[in-house]
Amino acid sequence: MTNDVYNLALNKSVIIREPDAIFDQIQKIGYYDKETRDMSKASKLTDGKYGNLANWADVTDWFVFYRKMRREVIVDLEQINSVNSISIGFGQRADVGIGTPINVRYYVSNDGVDYRYIGMAKPDVPNYFAYSNTSSDMDRKVFKLDKTPEGAPLNVQARYVKLVFVINIFGWADEIEIGGKEGIVDDAEIPPVRDDGMTFNQFVLPGTPEAAHIRNQFLWYSGPMKAGNERFSDWTKDKVLPIFGYQDIKGEIVDWQYDDILALPITSMVTPSGLDSNGNAKFATKHDFLAYLDFIFKSDTQLGAINAAVAEVNAKLNTNKKVRVNMAIPYLLDSEDFGDIGKGVPFSTKIDRTKYPNTREGQLQAATDAFNNRVDAIKWYVDEVIRRFNESGYSNLQLDSFYWYHERISDSYGENDLIYAIGDYIKSRNYFFTWIPYVGPGSFYQWRDLGFTTGSLQPGFAFGVATKELFNQVVQAAKNTGGSIEIEYDSMHSLAVYLNNGYFQGYMNSANTYYYGGSTPIIDSAYALTPTDDRFTDANSVNRRNVYDRIYEYVKGTYKPRFTAAVSSNVTNPDDIGVNIKLPLANSYTEGSLTIVYDDSLVTYKGFTLGASLKDKASVEVDTSSPGLARISFKVSNPANAVYADLIEKRNPMNGAPDLITLKFAKKPGVDAAAITARKFALDASGNMIDINGNEYLNFGASDMIPGSLEEQFARASDSVNSAVNDRALYGLASALVAALPDGRNKSVLQAKLAALDPNEVKVELVTPVTEFALGSDAVLTVRGSNQTGAPKQMTLIIAVYEKTANKMVNYSAVTQTIDAGKYVLATAMMKLPGSGEYEVRAFVWDSLTSMKPLSATIVIPVN
Structure with missing residues (x-):
């Protein structure tokens, strides 16, 4: 034994642990082709040889770490020694993807079980600088610890030394050096128990300062779009209203939904610098940032529309809320001339290597100049946002936070150093600083070290190829870092997986939550049955509305686990119709029930065949004792x-969805085959599933319009109004359908559309809410005729029965009267309808029964 200070780690054994390797396995990410899985190669870390700095491609003396996020590297010193310093070297060559960690944590132990944290080291030179003279150079950063967290010289006992760091993509390490003396000398101590600032084992509590006061934050995308795509960001008050006020199917605001938004630039927005190769907007100059701010700080749309919408919600619900706004900081690209922000022109954020000598010191100064300019550019943006918000006069909004838009740390110019600086500045202005990194690189483990107030993890399940096991790992990672988990919407099937996990794993109510839904899906969902523009409803409209309702339940903490089903109907052969049901992303269901609604006047039920998930595995019953209903129940x-499915193809939950059952139907005699369409068969909203653990799942919702449902009534009326835009002859039918709707905002909107369509001197409206009559019945109808001219008008209001084929009036009732401007006349008729034939009831206005000049559109009510 010697009392000399030397490298205690030289030629000592090394163990490398990969506690997060499961993430790569779940996401089907393989190994780097140059990486060895022979951990005996870890001896490179203590063999006394430094990596080749002249040729980055030479890995002889580098140990290559690839992805897998955290690493735990343990050196066994073989006896308890006195340790005074610990260091590790990492190579950096950003242009080929070789980066360094942002820090290394060090721990020591005498028994290999009880590890005590002794401190954290950052690189000896900032990551925004990497020295290079040639295309093959490698720079080397050293992460050395020689003081305790309290600032005292390091002098601790240790047999085992553990290093913990996070790898984004590539990390090339050479030597671990542990300076010290053999044995316990110079009063070397066992370190006290310290918090390492990395392990929390709980979610961040929603609404707390540690959560930036966030409970539920909606990701709101906006920005100027190129011609043809304006609808993705033409945010008016009516379009943003259902984000904040939850609207029932009638369009009435009945509750608050979101009171917190994250404002982000839509990825393909138009900036002066254009789009990159991936179609994303470039933010390289002052004018790019201003293009975004000028667009969203409008008084009548965008943030102005949100301010007005919040005022309406407050008035409707008798509340006095202000919506909190979190403003994104777009990712700054290098530019030789950012623009004048008071520092003169040109103002470059790009490293200018010509200004200083081509030495390490000169290159460091050039990199520092560029880095400081980047910091100043983003500070200017932050100040500009604050100024505009203060001057906007938005009485119902408050700026609360700033958000780092880039979702992983880039190794290209030391983004971590930039985040440190900007975070300090934002906090000095008394705002929160937030981040939502995605799972993949190691960034999400580092949000606390980077200085963010709070961090939430993007699971990425909806957009990648991963198994549902990802959620268990993401939940643990979120707890480890004291963060939370983002909800991501891509389809109702994957959304149900997110929401179900939030319910079962507790973060629905115990963590703050961010909600990603692309640019407009939440709006398309709220208005799915009465689209805000000229679009028509379709077979997915009910599913879209289901998404809106389920997310509202989750926001409110009342959501219950749901299963999703996919119904597809093959009506090609009307004598052999197949209605197939699959259960995408099924969660180990052992029993369940669901109901198919069909038109029993068109088809006859013939039986069923079982899919592979149930055949020879379950008892199954189909009950058709109630007309038009096929009630299915099964038990494995x-x-x-148990019926189970996982995600096996990116963004395609249907690939591999378990085939449950196919119901068989046949056309009834005399029925026109053209009348039988796939949409005549729909899953209703009832039903449940029980999983292998006894948990119950309710149906996510009906698969399509159920005949006679309120959903169908609104969709039919909305589509009729849109049809009347192109064919005024359909005005009457549209008017009848709208009149039959229950009162509410959506009915009023449709009535306003109709009013704008009617060009006639007299407006005819239904008073009796009826959409059809039956053959052989007594037709009772009341209509109103209103004078829309500026002078008195003589009119004859007629209610008549017409034979459709001959277009012949067979019975009528009429009222002739002079009506003052702006006034109206009512007419009521009761007529016995024929028992057979093709007829319709029409209501319209002529100037008289003699000249028969039309003064109004015609309301048409079918007789069936």
């Missing part, structure tokens, strides 16, 4: 055969 006899 062996839990090993």
Whole structure:
């Protein structure tokens, strides 16, 4: 034993642990082709040889770490020694993807079990600088610890030394050096128990300062768009209203939904610098940032529209809320001339290597100049946002936070150093600083070290190729870092997986939540049955509305686990119709029930065949005792055969969806085959599933319009109004359908559309809410005729029965009267309808029964 200070780690054994390797496995990410899985190669870390700095491609003396996020590297010193310093070297060559960690944590132990944290080291030179003279150079950063967190010289006992760091993509390490003396000398101590600032084991509590006061934050995308795509960001008050006020199916605001938004630039917005190769907007100059701010700080749309919408919600619900706004900081690209922000022109954020000598010191100064300019550019943006917000006069909004837009740390110019500086500045202005990194690189483990107030993890399940096991790992990672988990919407099937996990794993109510839904899906969902523009409803409209309702339940903490089903109907052969049901992303269901609604006047039920998920594995019953309903129930006899599915193809939950059952139908005699369409068969909103653990899942919702449902009534009326835009002859039918709707905002909107369509001197409206009559019945109808001219008008209001084929009036009732401007006349008729034939009831206005000059559109009510 010697009392000399030397490298205690030289030639000592090394163990490398990969506690997060499961993430790569779940996401089907392989190994780097140059990386060895032979951990005996870890001896490179203590063999006394430094990596080749003249040729980055030479990995002889580098140990290559690839992805997998955290690493735990343990050196066994073989006996308890006195340790005074610890360091590790990492190579950096950003242009080929070789980066360094942002820090390394150090721990020591005498028994290999009880590890004590002794401090954290950052690189000896900032990551925004990497020295290079040639295309093959490698720079080397050293992460050395020689003081305790309290600032005292390091002198601790240790047999085992552990290093913990996070790898984004590539990390090339050479030597671990542990300076010290053999044995316990110079009063070397066992370190006290310290918090390492990395392990929390709980979610961040929603609404707390540690959560930036966030409970539920909606990601709101905006920005100027190129011609043809304006609808993705033409945010008016009516379009943003259902984000904040939850609207029932009638369009009435009945509750608050979101009172917190994250304002982000839409990825393909138009900036002066254009789009990159991936179609994303470039933010390289002052004018790019101003293009975004000029657009969203408008008084009548964008943030102005949100301010007005919040005022309406407050008035409707008798509340006095202000919506909190979190403003994104777009990712700054290098530019030789950012623009004048008071520092003169040109103002470059790009490293200018010509200004200083081509030495390490000169290159460091050039990199520092560029880095400081980047910091100043983003500070200017932050100040500009604050100034505009203070001057906007938005009485219902408050700026609360800033958000780092880039979702992973870039190794290209030391983005971590930039985040440190900007975070300090934002906090000095008394605002929160937030981030939502995605799972993949190691960034999400580092949000606390980077200085963010709070961090939430993007699971990425909806957009990648991963198994549902990802959620268990993401939940643990979120707890480890004291963060939360983002909800991501891509389809109702994957959304149900997110929401179900939030329910079962507790973060629905115990963590703050961000909600990603692209640019407009939440709006398309709220208005799915009465679209805000000239679009028509379709087979997915009910599913879209289901998404809106389920997310509202989740926001409110009342959501219950849901299953989703996919119904597809093959009506090609009307004598052999198949209605197939699959259960995408099924969660080990052992029993369940659901109901198919069909038109029993068109088809006859013939039986069923079982899909592979139930055939020879379950008892199944189909009950058709109620007309037009096929009630399906099943029970799996062996839990090993529970109905289960995972995501096996990116953004395609249907690939691999378990095939449950196919119901068979046949056309009834005399029925026109053209009348039988796939949409005549729909899953209703009832039903449940029970999983292998006894948990119950309710149906996510009906698959399509159920005949006679309120959803169908609104969709039919909305589509009729849109049809009347192109064919005024349909005005009457549209008017009748709208009149039959229950009162509410959506009915009023449709009535306003109709009013704008009617060009006639007299407006005819239904008073009796009826959409059809039956053959052989007594037709009772009341209509109103209103004078829309500026003078008295003589009119004859007629209610008549017409034979459709001959277009012949067979019965009528009429009222002739002079009506003052702006006044109206009512007419009521009761007529016995024929028992057979093709007829319709029409209501309209002529100037008289003699000249028969039309003064109004015609309301048409079918007789069936």
